[in-house]
Amino acid sequence: MSVTDRPGVTGMVCAACGTQVPVEAGALVCPASSPDDRHHVLQFVDTVAPFRPVDDPNPFVAYRAYLAVDAYGAAVGLDDTRRLAVITGLDDAVARVAGTGFRRTPLARADELSAALGFAPSGGIWVKDETRNVAGSHKARHLFTEMVQLLMSEEAGTARWVPSARPRLAIASCGNAAIAASTLARAVDWPIDVFVPPSASDTVLRILESLGATVTVCPRRESDPAGDPCVFRFREAVAGGAVPFGVQGTENAWCRDGGRTIGWEITDELAHRIDRIFVQVGGGAFAACIGASLRSSGVHPMLHAVQAAGCAPLERAWRRAIATGGIDNVGARWDQCMWPWEDEPHSLADGILDDETYDWIGVVDAMAHTGGSPVVAAEAHIVEAHRLALEHTAINVSPTGTAGLAGVLAARDRIADEERVVVVFSGVQR
Numbered sequence: 001m002s003v004t005d006r007p008g009v010t011g012m013v014c015a016a017c018g019t020q021v022p023v024e025a026g027a028l029v030c031p032a033s034s035p036d037d038r039h040h041v042l043q044f045v046d047t048v049a050p051f052r053p054v055d056d057p058n059p060f061v062a063y064r065a066y067l068a069v070d071a072y073g074a075a076v077g078l079d080d081t082r083r084l085a086v087i088t089g090l091d092d093a094v095a096r097v098a099g100t101g102f103r104r105t106p107l108a109r110a111d112e113l114s115a116a117l118g119f120a121p122s123g124g125i126w127v128k129d130e131t132r133n134v135a136g137s138h139k140a141r142h143l144f145t146e147m148v149q150l151l152m153s154e155e156a157g158t159a160r161w162v163p164s165a166r167p168r169l170a171i172a173s174c175g176n177a178a179i180a181a182s183t184l185a186r187a188v189d190w191p192i193d194v195f196v197p198p199s200a201s202d203t204v205l206r207i208l209e210s211l212g213a214t215v216t217v218c219p220r221r222e223s224d225p226a227g228d229p230c231v232f233r234f235r236e237a238v239a240g241g242a243v244p245f246g247v248q249g250t251e252n253a254w255c256r257d258g259g260r261t262i263g264w265e266i267t268d269e270l271a272h273r274i275d276r277i278f279v280q281v282g283g284g285a286f287a288a289c290i291g292a293s294l295r296s297s298g299v300h301p302m303l304h305a306v307q308a309a310g311c312a313p314l315e316r317a318w319r320r321a322i323a324t325g326g327i328d329n330v331g332a333r334w335d336q337c338m339w340p341w342e343d344e345p346h347s348l349a350d351g352i353l354d355d356e357t358y359d360w361i362g363v364v365d366a367m368a369h370t371g372g373s374p375v376v377a378a379e380a381h382i383v384e385a386h387r388l389a390l391e392h393t394a395i396n397v398s399p400t401g402t403a404g405l406a407g408v409l410a411a412r413d414r415i416a417d418e419e420r421v422v423v424v425f426s427g428v429q430r
């Protein structure tokens with residue numbers, strides 16, 4: 001099958017400047033972006049195709065035809081057998097490090113929680129349990145396709161290095177993404193640098209150390225502009241030759257591929273019987289992927305992006321978009337809509353405190369196309385959602401993982417008792 005005959009991804013386009021890139025280029029970032037101008041983000045271009053997954057417990061096998069990395073592998077000359085071998089080979093290697101490979105995660109109506117929130121028996125809260133995913137959060141799904149893209153480029157001989165002299169991987173993160181990245185790196189013995197803030201927890205640091213990652217603590221430097229110092233040190237490493245291996249679409253577009261498997265699993269099981277989905281937003285890749293996956297599978301529940309009151313640049317961007325011409329085609333208005341949160345971000349949900357929503361365009365697009373809207377959860381709702389989840393479900397989830405539920409609490413008086421609402425419990429309590 002030629003690239004253009006395939007269902008799914010046929011190319012990439014920058015949502016900010018419109019530059020088009022063929023999928024076989026294997027571009028990580030928009031060619032027009034530079035270290036001084038990161039206001040670019042490549043998005044995948046899909047052909048409209050019926051959604052027909054293969055029956056397999058591994059989502060990267062089940063939805064392979066819709067993955068951009070599979071289109072990439074085909075375009076650089078890897079036949080079907082070799083592409084499948086890269087995916088299953090990496091999954092096996094991950095299982096040896098993490099104790100489990102990638103498997104569809106549980107999705108079920110939370111009966112006790114639904115009752116506690118006053119939903120009718122026909123409606124309620126469905127919880128997608130990503131605490132059971134590789135490395136305890138949804139993050140490994142994003143990173144899996146980044147790693148597959150690197151491995152396929154090596155396999156096809158199109159990488160800028162030879163496999164025996166790999167540049168280091170680099171990521172800026174203080175939690176789940178760092179653990180997931182280090183797990184995948186360890187699986188293929190690829191050295192990784194992790195840039196963490198001084199506030200990183202001892203538990204996370206111990207896990208990173210056990211996975212063999214090299215950790216650099218990044219206090220703010222006097223010379224740093226507004227923004228996250230970990231991101232600045234990460235970008236310096238990338239400028240020095242490291243491979244960006246984080247979960248921000250602005251730094252590596254391939255993170256926006258695998259994250260979609262979460263939404264495909266949800267629509268595969270619930271299809272049109274969902275009214276709303278509440279997704280917690282930090283850097284925004286997670287919600288952008290859920291939005292994109294719902295669209296490519298033809299299901300359109302209202303998407304609500306949830307941020308904590310202590311850091312809500314996306315909700316500000318939404319209001320700025322309305323004020324500057326509307327919520328459609330926001331890509332060209334980056335400077336007018338999105339900039340780092342000025343106050344020190346704070347919340348119990350500390351995994352969604354990115355001061356800038358890097359993947360904001362995809363999230364705004366998804367909300368615009370589904371009739372959704374952003375929700376800002378008061379800190380009391382963040383705390384209460386976590387308490388309710390621990391009390392009324394059997395899932396050992398973190399406050400960041402229940403922040404989508406905090407959005408349900410914040411918007412509860414606008415949701416009818418018969419509505420079916422999905423939340424993703426995205427990360428384990430460590």
Ligand SMILES: Cc1ncc(COP(=O)(O)O)c(C=O)c1O
Nearest residue numbers: 176282283284285286351426427
């Ligand atoms: C458990 C958990 N949920 C949600 C998020 C938010 O994802 P994103 O940064 O892609 O918006 C994070 C990010 O760190 C996380 O760790």
Ligand SMILES: [Zn+2]
Nearest residue numbers: 014017030040
């Ligand atoms: Zn661009």
